[in-house]
Amino acid sequence: MTQISTLGEFGLIDHLTHGLTPRNASTLRSVGDDCAVVQYTTDAADPRRVLLTTDMLMEGIHFDLTYTPLKHLGYKAAVVNFSDVYAMNGTPRQLLVSLAVGRRTQVEHLEALYEGIRLACEKYGVDLVGGDTTSSLTGLALSLTCVGEAEASDIVYRSGAKDTDLLCVSGNLGAAYFGLQLMEREKRIFQSQKADNETAAQPDFSGREYLIERLLKPEARRDVVEALRQAGLHPTAMMDISDGLSSEAMHICKQSGVGCRIYEDRIPVDYQTAVTAEEFNMNVYTAALNGGEDYELLFTLPLTDHERVEQIPDVKVIGYITRPELGQKLVTKDGSEFDLKAQGWNPLRGED
Amino acid sequence: MTQISTLGEFGLIDHLTHGLTPRNASTLRSVGDDCAVVQYTTDAADPRRVLLTTDMLMEGIHFDLTYTPLKHLGYKAAVVNFSDVYAMNGTPRQLLVSLAVGRRTQVEHLEALYEGIRLACEKYGVDLVGGDTTSSLTGLALSLTCVGEAEASDIVYRSGAKDTDLLCVSGNLGAAYFGLQLMEREKRIFQSQKADNETAAQPDFSGREYLIERLLKPEARRDVVEALRQAGLHPTAMMDISDGLSSEAMHICKQSGVGCRIYEDRIPVDYQTAVTAEEFNMNVYTAALNGGEDYELLFTLPLTDHERVEQIPDVKVIGYITRPELGQKLVTKDGSEFDLKAQGWNPLRGED
Numbered sequence: 001m002t003q004i005s006t007l008g009e010f011g012l013i014d015h016l017t018h019g020l021t022p023r024n025a026s027t028l029r030s031v032g033d034d035c036a037v038v039q040y041t042t043d044a045a046d047p048r049r050v051l052l053t054t055d056m057l058m059e060g061i062h063f064d065l066t067y068t069p070l071k072h073l074g075y076k077a078a079v080v081n082f083s084d085v086y087a088m089n090g091t092p093r094q095l096l097v098s099l100a101v102g103r104r105t106q107v108e109h110l111e112a113l114y115e116g117i118r119l120a121c122e123k124y125g126v127d128l129v130g131g132d133t134t135s136s137l138t139g140l141a142l143s144l145t146c147v148g149e150a151e152a153s154d155i156v157y158r159s160g161a162k163d164t165d166l167l168c169v170s171g172n173l174g175a176a177y178f179g180l181q182l183m184e185r186e187k188r189i190f191q192s193q194k195a196d197n198e199t200a201a202q203p204d205f206s207g208r209e210y211l212i213e214r215l216l217k218p219e220a221r222r223d224v225v226e227a228l229r230q231a232g233l234h235p236t237a238m239m240d241i242s243d244g245l246s247s248e249a250m251h252i253c254k255q256s257g258v259g260c261r262i263y264e265d266r267i268p269v270d271y272q273t274a275v276t277a278e279e280f281n282m283n284v285y286t287a288a289l290n291g292g293e294d295y296e297l298l299f300t301l302p303l304t305d306h307e308r309v310e311q312i313p314d315v316k317v318i319g320y321i322t323r324p325e326l327g328q329k330l331v332t333k334d335g336s337e338f339d340l341k342a343q344g345w346n347p348l349r350g351e352d
Numbered sequence: 353m354t355q356i357s358t359l360g361e362f363g364l365i366d367h368l369t370h371g372l373t374p375r376n377a378s379t380l381r382s383v384g385d386d387c388a389v390v391q392y393t394t395d396a397a398d399p400r401r402v403l404l405t406t407d408m409l410m411e412g413i414h415f416d417l418t419y420t421p422l423k424h425l426g427y428k429a430a431v432v433n434f435s436d437v438y439a440m441n442g443t444p445r446q447l448l449v450s451l452a453v454g455r456r457t458q459v460e461h462l463e464a465l466y467e468g469i470r471l472a473c474e475k476y477g478v479d480l481v482g483g484d485t486t487s488s489l490t491g492l493a494l495s496l497t498c499v500g501e502a503e504a505s506d507i508v509y510r511s512g513a514k515d516t517d518l519l520c521v522s523g524n525l526g527a528a529y530f531g532l533q534l535m536e537r538e539k540r541i542f543q544s545q546k547a548d549n550e551t552a553a554q555p556d557f558s559g560r561e562y563l564i565e566r567l568l569k570p571e572a573r574r575d576v577v578e579a580l581r582q583a584g585l586h587p588t589a590m591m592d593i594s595d596g597l598s599s600e601a602m603h604i605c606k607q608s609g610v611g612c613r614i615y616e617d618r619i620p621v622d623y624q625t626a627v628t629a630e631e632f633n634m635n636v637y638t639a640a641l642n643g644g645e646d647y648e649l650l651f652t653l654p655l656t657d658h659e660r661v662e663q664i665p666d667v668k669v670i671g672y673i674t675r676p677e678l679g680q681k682l683v684t685k686d687g688s689e690f691d692l693k694a695q696g697w698n699p700l701r702g703e704d
Contacts, residue, residue: 002459013485015459016466020480024445026501027479036481038446040402040501041393050392050402052482054497056450060489093376094390098408098495107354107367114368127379128372129388130404133365136493137412143450143484143495145406149378149392 010251032255033158034084034239035148049155051148053084059139067183070109072216074116077142080242082124083220083295085148087240089156089229092220094129094147095121100136124222154234156299161237161256165300165321168235170224171314172268173245174284177291178276179215182208210272218295225297227312238299246289247342248298250328256300259322262340264332266318289330290343362603384607385510386436386591387500401507403500405436411491419535422461424568426468429494432594434476435572435647437500439592441508441581446481446499447473452488476574506586508651513589513608517652517673520587522576523666524620525597526636529643530628531567534560562624570647577649579664590651598641599694600650602680608652611674614692616684618670641682642695 007015017031028049029037035051057077059065065073078095085092097117101110121128126146161167186203193199205212221240228235237252245267253260267288277284300321301309309315319331328340359367369383380401381389387403409429411417417425430447437444449469453462473480478498513519538555545551557564573592580587589604597619605612619640629636652673653661661667671683680692 004453004457004459004462007459009485012459012462013483016462016485017480020470022479022481023477024479026445027481030479030481031483036446036448038481038499040391040400041395042398042400043393043395046394046398048392048394050499052446052448052497052499054448054450054482054484054495056452056484056486056493056495058452058486058488058493061452061487093378094388094404096388096404096406096497098406100408100410100413100493101356105356107356107359107364110356110364110368118372125375127374127376127382128369129374129379129382129390130406131365131383132406132408132495133361133368134408134410135413136410138490141408141410141452141488141493141495143406143408143493145404145448145497147390147402147404 029157034087035090037155047152049150049152051085051088051090051150052145053081054143054145055081055084057142059141064187065140066187068216070112071116074113075120075217076116077144078117078120078126079124079218079220080295081144081146082120082126083240083242085146086220086222086225087238087297088148088150089154089225089235089238090148090150092124092126092146092148094127096129096145097131098133098143099131100134100141102136102139105140124220156235156238157255158237158239158252159255161252161258161300161321163258163321163323164303165236166303166306166309166317167249167260167262167298167300167319167321168309168315168317169241169245169268169296169298170221171294171296172270172273173241173294173296174273174277174288174291175211175214175270176218176293177287178273178280179211179213180293181280182211182276183215208272208276210270211276215293218293220295221297224312224315231308231312233301233305233308233312235299235301238297241294241296241298242292244290244292244343245294245298246330246340250340250342252298252300253324253328256321257324259324259326260319260328261322262319262330264330266316268316381509386439387442389507399504401502401504403437403440403442403502404497405433405500406495406497407433407436409494411493416539417492418539420568422464423468426465427472427569428468429496430469430472430478431476431570431572432647433496433498434472434478435592435594437498438572438574438577439590439649440500440502441506441577441587441590442500442502444476444478444498444500446479448481448497449483450485450495451483452486452493454488454491457492476572508587508590510589510591510604511607513604513610513652513673515610515673515675516655517588518655518658518661518669519601519612519614519650519652519671519673520661520667520669521593521597521620521648521650522573523646523648524622524625525593525646525648526625526629526640526643527563527566527622528570528645529639530625530632531563531565532645533632534563534628535567560624560628562622563628567645570645572647573649576664576667583660583664585653585657585660585664587651587653590649593646593648593650594644596642596644596695597646597650598682598692602692602694604650604652605676605680608673609676611676611678612671612680613674614671614682616682618668620668
């Protein structure tokens with residue numbers, strides 16, 4: 001028997017889905033990007049496309065209900081699906097929500113969860129159109145599927161990056177990772193106080209609210225996709241950062257058949273992230289490269305767009321695309337080069 | 353706090369999804385049928401429609417791996433989704449598969465699961481286009497989403513049944529229920545033999561193969577949908593029987609605003625089902641009405657189609673639709689009338 005950890009999540013998916021040949025004319029793009037792409041028009045020349053993406057969230061793996069309010073969980077579960085659609089340069093339109101709930105779950109819990117889902121749908125203009133509700137022997141399981149739309153010529157895949165392209169990222173990275181570290185530390189303190197029969201102190205996150213918010217209530221970067229469109233900028237490749245910048249940059253390189261250089265000192269990091277990294281005695285760039293759950297956009301643009309991309313708020317050029325033989329490299333402040341590594345969060349690595 | 357069991361699955365779904373108003377022109381039909389219906393065409397007059405359905409299957413709730421081979425589980429998980437698309441008179445085209453696996457799951461287990469999924473996709477002409485693969489702290493969780501297509505005028509909803517319509521069912525009912533009873537009985541015998549340190553006898557299902565197959569490897573009734581189409585018969589309402597005939601007939605009545613009469617002696621039952629019911633000292637019609645997991649089609653046709661529907665192989669008229677004030681009734685062999693009850697399998701009833 002073969003351990004799943006020997007293949008990893010993406011190796012496993014490759015292994016299980018190899019040799020799939022689409023049978024239907026409506027199937028345009030299958031496994032391997034943020035979304036699958038299908039077409040449902042009578043006129044084959046109609047450019048309207050449908051984007052499909054799905055995410056599964058398991059209690060104890062993806063979320064810890066001791067510090068995750070159900071309303072936030074619902075919001076986040078919806079938003080991370082929308083993020084996949086924006087990462088294809090599309091617009092999310094419909095959401096299907098399946099959940100399996102343990103015996104102790106009450107109606108009020110699900111009301112809170114749905115309140116968060118509805119809030120996200122309202123904010124992003126998405127319709128909740130269906131799902132499935134069932135029981136679980138143990139914890140809460142959530143599976144969301146989002147349907148989006150795009151014109152064929154607007155869709156951005158992971159595979160279009162070209163030598164000399166600019167590598168860009170939105171917002172800042174590593175914040176959700178330190179939000180998680182703070183929450184996990186408070187949980188340990190709370191548990192040890194409880195074990196000692198002390199009165200548990202209310203955790204104080206003042207000055208760290210941004211990190212907690214990035215963990216518990218992330219947003220999808222619709223604003224960035226819209227700003228690029230308005231500026232007439234069309235990314236050559238794009239994906240959202242869920243598993244960490246390093247891992248995602250490697251996906252774009254692999255699927256585009258290119259290499260890249262990322263300059264460490266150009267990686268955007270928030271002030272709270274930097275302060276908290278120091279407090280935890282960690283390199284902030286390691287967290288920014290590998291932390292994950294940022295839901296920022298990583299994309300490439302032709303070199304000639306350099307001046308125009310500098311005008312886009314909250315977007316930063318962090319490096320460029322190279323010929324494949326130059327590898328996938330991180331350039332540190334002192335000019336040293338290191339191979340990028342996909343140390344990002346991997347639910348199948350079996351560490352949990 | 354409110355127990356979920358006080359609302360039941362459908363009450364809960366109503367409760368959580370009330371007041372949803374679609375924001376997008378592409379959303380045509382939302383929660384409440386076998387599939388949601390959306391449209392993704394540039395020309396609003398284009399009749400091509402997209403059908404969306406999703407199902408979640410949890411270990412210990414929906415399947416027992418002690419007697420469910422993973423290949424069969426994969427096949428069944430895919431087929432029950434296809435069945436929802438056929439129940440709208442559509443054709444399934446794409447499938448998204450998400451799974452969460454426990455620590456002890458090996459690559460070979462997932463290969464077997466995917467082998468079943470691929471087999472179902474091949475048989476029904478569906479493309480596997482994506483999904484999500486992650487970990488679970490405990491058992492296996494599966495969530496499948498199927499995308500199908502139909503012309504607008506072909507789609508059959510649950511809400512179109514009219515007074516005097518014929519109520520029809522495909523195949524036969526109750527077989528999967530007795531397949532499950534046989535498996536559960538063998539499991540108990542095996543466990544008690546193990547506890548007594550006896551050599552476990554190989555279970556003998558000879559003469560009951562059909563029941564086991566209906567449980568472990570059900571099929572979607574594409575053939576029936578095609579036969580109706582070829583005969584020029586267009587159901588006024590349709591759904592697939594997953595929770596039991598009684599419960600599903602009540603759904604059609606509720607959503608169509610009608611009543612119905614089902615004649616017990618017209619309910620189709622296989623010989624093996626009848627024999628096994630006797631062996632278990634159960635009323636075979638109770639199992640046929642409430643067993644569930646039949647994945648047969650329940651549909652209504654105008655009374656004028658009576659002669660033509662009698663020509664369709666493997667379809668039986670089991671009753672008719674009435675005005676709503678006449679209620680939803682079962683007519684037994686001796687002419688007594690009873691209210692139909694939704695005793696079908698309900699994963700949220702909390703019996704497990």
